[in-house]
Amino acid sequence: MSAxxxxxxHNVLACTRDATAYQKAFGQELRRRxxxxxxxxxxxxxxxxHEIFHAMDIPIITNQWWSAYIxxxxxSARYFDxxxxxxxxxxxxxxxxxxxxxxxANDPETAPWGGLPKPTVLVARLTCDCIQHVFGQWAQALDxxxxxxxxxxxxxxxxxxxxKARTEWEHVYQPDRIAQMVREMExxxxxxxxxxxxxxxxxxxxxxxxxxxxxxGYIWEAAQAIGQARPCPVSIAExxxxxxxxxxxxxxxxxxAHARRFRDEVMERIGQGLGASSNERIRLMWxxxxxxxxxxxxxxxEESLGAVFVWSMYMPFAGPAYIRDLxxxxxxxxxxxxxxxxxxxxxxxxxxxxxxxxxxxCGIDAAVMLLPPDNRLSQSGTxxxxxxxxxxxVPVLMIxxxxxxxxIWDHDRMVTMVADFLKTKGLA
Amino acid sequence: MIAxxxxxxxxxxxxxxxxxxxxxxxxPDRDAPTAARWxxxxxxxxxxxxxxxxxxxxxxxxxxxxxxxxxxxxxxxxYYLCELQRQGLLGGPRPMILDVAKIDRPSSLxxxxxxxxxxxxxxAVTPDALERSIVETNRLRSLPPPVPSSAVCLLSGTAPxxxxxxxxxxxxxxxxVGRTLAEDWADLGQAVExxxxxxxxxxxxxxxxxxxxxxxxxxxxxxxxxxxxKNRAAAVVLWRIEEDEAQTWQLPAERQMLQHSxxxxxVLTRRDWRGRDGVFDEIRExxxxxxx
Numbered sequence: 001m002s003a004x005x006x007x008x009x010h011n012v013l014a015c016t017r018d019a020t021a022y023q024k025a026f027g028q029e030l031r032r033r034x035x036x037x038x039x040x041x042x043x044x045x046x047x048x049x050h051e052i053f054h055a056m057d058i059p060i061i062t063n064q065w066w067s068a069y070i071x072x073x074x075x076s077a078r079y080f081d082x083x084x085x086x087x088x089x090x091x092x093x094x095x096x097x098x099x100x101x102x103x104x105a106n107d108p109e110t111a112p113w114g115g116l117p118k119p120t121v122l123v124a125r126l127t128c129d130c131i132q133h134v135f136g137q138w139a140q141a142l143d144x145x146x147x148x149x150x151x152x153x154x155x156x157x158x159x160x161x162x163x164k165a166r167t168e169w170e171h172v173y174q175p176d177r178i179a180q181m182v183r184e185m186e187x188x189x190x191x192x193x194x195x196x197x198x199x200x201x202x203x204x205x206x207x208x209x210x211x212x213x214x215x216x217g218y219i220w221e222a223a224q225a226i227g228q229a230r231p232c233p234v235s236i237a238e239x240x241x242x243x244x245x246x247x248x249x250x251x252x253x254x255x256x257a258h259a260r261r262f263r264d265e266v267m268e269r270i271g272q273g274l275g276a277s278s279n280e281r282i283r284l285m286w287x288x289x290x291x292x293x294x295x296x297x298x299x300x301x302e303e304s305l306g307a308v309f310v311w312s313m314y315m316p317f318a319g320p321a322y323i324r325d326l327x328x329x330x331x332x333x334x335x336x337x338x339x340x341x342x343x344x345x346x347x348x349x350x351x352x353x354x355x356x357x358x359x360x361x362c363g364i365d366a367a368v369m370l371l372p373p374d375n376r377l378s379q380s381g382t383x384x385x386x387x388x389x390x391x392x393x394v395p396v397l398m399i400x401x402x403x404x405x406x407x408i409w410d411h412d413r414m415v416t417m418v419a420d421f422l423k424t425k426g427l428a
Numbered sequence: 429m430i431a432x433x434x435x436x437x438x439x440x441x442x443x444x445x446x447x448x449x450x451x452x453x454x455x456p457d458r459d460a461p462t463a464a465r466w467x468x469x470x471x472x473x474x475x476x477x478x479x480x481x482x483x484x485x486x487x488x489x490x491x492x493x494x495x496x497x498x499x500x501x502x503x504x505x506x507y508y509l510c511e512l513q514r515q516g517l518l519g520g521p522r523p524m525i526l527d528v529a530k531i532d533r534p535s536s537l538x539x540x541x542x543x544x545x546x547x548x549x550x551x552a553v554t555p556d557a558l559e560r561s562i563v564e565t566n567r568l569r570s571l572p573p574p575v576p577s578s579a580v581c582l583l584s585g586t587a588p589x590x591x592x593x594x595x596x597x598x599x600x601x602x603x604x605v606g607r608t609l610a611e612d613w614a615d616l617g618q619a620v621e622x623x624x625x626x627x628x629x630x631x632x633x634x635x636x637x638x639x640x641x642x643x644x645x646x647x648x649x650x651x652x653x654x655x656x657x658k659n660r661a662a663a664v665v666l667w668r669i670e671e672d673e674a675q676t677w678q679l680p681a682e683r684q685m686l687q688h689s690x691x692x693x694x695v696l697t698r699r700d701w702r703g704r705d706g707v708f709d710e711i712r713e714x715x716x717x718x719x720x
Contacts, residue, residue, distance in 0.1 A: 091698055134677060180529075349511045
């Protein structure tokens, strides 16, 4: 258990409440479709082609969303203990395995939704060595099928990939990697059509891809404005839900409308000179996944020190990772989006190249970086990125903690650590 | 010369190049303060001393080091080294990666074959030279393994840095069977098809199908059962280190298999790769019990 009570974030945007409410309602609707109506559904990793499922109207449960859901219900410690009781070492990778842990605990009384029913398929890209084991065993435990996707090596290493991703994606993401993923997606579509009886409508898919460009364009526009605005109009505690919740529903009418509304509210606050803090003095960058069990952490020093978390990867990632000029090849464009999502966030030169450029764009004074102790993938690239940021004049604090394991997180201690770091660096 | 740093690589092709230097050598016990500035804690522990040696110029005599996509540490180290060289922080040989795809699917097999062809071109190996190398390497594959002189203790799990675990088993009167990390990287695998008309495709098929390693889809508990039977093992030491994040997911199945097998076993998890945690005494005590 953490030594201090984790805190909720406070919101300044009306759309944040609506996004959260929408997601809550969506959760109930998803539960109705998947549990009550027993519709075919899939369990998928975040970096898989969700667009295919959306185009086929097949509900998906994203592993990372499900992990955050379990974590937010303060159940992660219980299920990780269950994993150890089942004979797994206590240091096994946490982020991707909480869903498996919940299934193996087999405790419908306490599990969200009483536990997940049997999915049609589980889908994951093999971005690290443990994914195929976790998903393979999860599929077995749920008596389902695992559809793995390759995460091929990427030898075209352009540190300025983010500047070319929209227009030159065929070259940036490497033609043979794109072709590989297209073939896998075609096989996935064939499997889904066979198992669910639903068909893949190319026209619908094309429209969806166009709408995603519109949606992410709004988010990117807001991200650009936030980078330039002084003070920062909204902290990452609000940037994250307003980016990610629509992203789970990307291309839908609601998602596009919400992204536009979010942009408008951000612009309005900028126009009025309103900041997340009434006295912004330090602009911070958060590097790593969100600390879902303690969203109040990000806002804890806004008033006392004027320290505002201005940047996390989720919102600015909308531009380079999502927006694609389709060039009449939407499937290839999607492949380019999916084929490198993880790599650009966790491997040099993409990670350090992008984050250093982003720190400069957003006028960052210091960065706080999450270093999960038991997760090679989440750790990956952090030291080289920290060095690059420090070379660029941005001091970096590295925190040993896990984004879903509340057991090793203490709100007060973490906030104090950040405050002390800022004081040590002469920023506070 | 070209060295390797990872599993599941095309030995027939490397040998055909006439420049194969074997597994990248490193001192597992050396401190690695320079590498520690760049590598995070969950890298497999061979990486820091190897990167340290690289930084000290100890590999400058090599032209290339070939890394493997079939192992997470191997592929990540490749990207780190490329970046460090781009930034001018490192010199030394040129890192290369073989993009081995392991999913049991035609597209993955074809990708592996395509990457073998690219490596052939990069190393200027002709189809004829590769075919000759396949025949010669198959001859090496067919050599009989040494016959153990005493009861076998199977060493399974994480491949140790050298023979230190084997020595502990030997000291207890047992014959150790299990590969070191370098032996694992250098393992030739199953025979490659000869006279196929397309030696690159034959090598690609062998790489794609190889069992074992973190990216394999084979059942490790079943593989352990086969190894016990094949070697007529009298005891098993299943040893996994702190940094092992892949195969460790198979631990419950392996424990169950060991229990069913009835073969005395010692299961050690989250251990120190260098063996500084009393593991040799634990092995000695365990095997003393087996002997008794």
